[in-house]
Amino acid sequence: MRIFSGVKPTGHPTLGNLLGAMQRWARIDQFRSDDPGDALFCVVDLHALTVPHEPAALRERTREVATLLLATGLDPERCTVFCQSHVAAHTRLTWIMESVVGDGELRRMVQYKEKSARQESVSTALLTYPALMAADILAYGAEEVPVGDDQRQHVELARDLAVRFNTRYGEVFPVPRAVRPPAGARVMNLQVPTDKMGKSDDTAVQGIIYLLDPPDSARRKVMRAVTDGGREVVYDPEAKPGVANLLDILSACGDGTEPAELATRYASYGALKSDVADAVVAVLEPLQARYREFADDPATIDKILRAGADRASALADPYVSAAYDAIGL
Numbered sequence: 302m303r304i305f306s307g308v309k310p311t312g313h314p315t316l317g318n319l320l321g322a323m324q325r326w327a328r329i330d331q332f333r334s335d336d337p338g339d340a341l342f343c344v345v346d347l348h349a350l351t352v353p354h355e356p357a358a359l360r361e362r363t364r365e366v367a368t369l370l371l372a373t374g375l376d377p378e379r380c381t382v383f384c385q386s387h388v389a390a391h392t393r394l395t396w397i398m399e400s401v402v403g404d405g406e407l408r409r410m411v412q413y414k415e416k417s418a419r420q421e422s423v424s425t426a427l428l429t430y431p432a433l434m435a436a437d438i439l440a441y442g443a444e445e446v447p448v449g450d451d452q453r454q455h456v457e458l459a460r461d462l463a464v465r466f467n468t469r470y471g472e473v474f475p476v477p478r479a480v481r482p483p484a485g486a487r488v489m490n491l492q493v494p495t496d497k498m499g500k501s502d503d504t505a506v507q508g509i510i511y512l513l514d515p516p517d518s519a520r521r522k523v524m525r526a527v528t529d530g531g532r533e534v535v536y537d538p539e540a541k542p543g544v545a546n547l548l549d550i551l552s553a554c555g556d557g558t559e560p561a562e563l564a565t566r567y568a569s570y571g572a573l574k575s576d577v578a579d580a581v582v583a584v585l586e587p588l589q590a591r592y593r594e595f596a597d598d599p600a601t602i603d604k605i606l607r608a609g610a611d612r613a614s615a616l617a618d619p620y621v622s623a624a625y626d627a628i629g630l
């Protein structure tokens with residue numbers, strides 16, 4: 302069973318990225334096979350080109366995200382950590398995926414609709430992003446893709462494209478499926494709990510906890526989180542999205558106790574917020590300490606990423622060659 306997932310270096314990673322995806326990847330790595338080629342985690346830097354960007358900032362963010370991946374506990378001896386742009390298979394397979402996907406399918410993607418809304422013009426890459434994402438997954442024959450809820454639709458499309466390719470041209474790709482974490486699959490902005498906590502948002506930044514926020518600042522953001530009317534702590538994402546978000550965060554930062562069960566332990570919003578702040582800080586502090594250790598040793602990070610890219614290329618090339626062959630190239 303092979304697993305693939307990635308994170309975009311479009312901004313500073315958030316608590317949403319950690320709880321919905323990165324923390325989960327580090328845990329998967331501990332109980333899956335010992336073959337480092339069975340779990341691949343990638344800084345998807347090509348995806349960052351879909352929106353306007355500064356080259357120097359992209360390079361810095363890519364380094365920050367790679368360092369954070371290692372700081373979460375991903376062990377390069379037991380999984381493969383690399384940068385997407387270092388492995389040519391991703392772009393080689395994207396063209397094949399673009400020949401299989403319909404433009405209507407791409408235009409229907411929620412993320413495309415949201416990001417292109419109210420823009421006079423967007424890059425073609427923003428539209429074709431899901432074809433690149435399908436290539437990311439299928440190039441490794443990955444079967445499981447652990448992602449937060451916002452990426453499920455793109456994984457569904459990758460699934461459809463694998464089936465379509467196999468039906469038209471012959472069996473090449475295993476059919477992947479999205480895997481969601483039990484809690485934290487959709488962490489919401491603490492100030493606008495009806496919007497997801499997104500790293501590239503430039504509004505409501507006080508509602509975004511960045512993984513490298515000083516712990517005091519993260520604590521303040523939790524204590525100032527918008528809560529809902531009433532006083533009772535109940536888990537009701539529809540009627541009380543702010544409180545439900547805090548309970549989700551507490552569940553994902555802690556031992557995984559169900560949010561509804563956690564709700565029964567609190568008589569006030571204040572007590573809940575205080576425990577959420579403690580739980581968030583308890584997750585961030587060791588993560589940041591490990592981040593600083595890795596950041597102080599850039600040569601080791603370069604070595605890990607180079608070795609990861611070599612291993613990833615060796616795993617992807619047979620799938621890409623088989624796809625080229627099957628399609629008549």
Ligand code: ADP
Binds near residue numbers: 320452
């Ligand atoms: P973004 O730019 O929105 O952070 P990424 O594609 O880089 O998106 O996200 C990397 C991973 O983090 C994906 O699996 C995504 O589903 C997950 N993720 C992003 N934001 C959240 C969130 N607010 N809650 C849960 N998971 C999230």
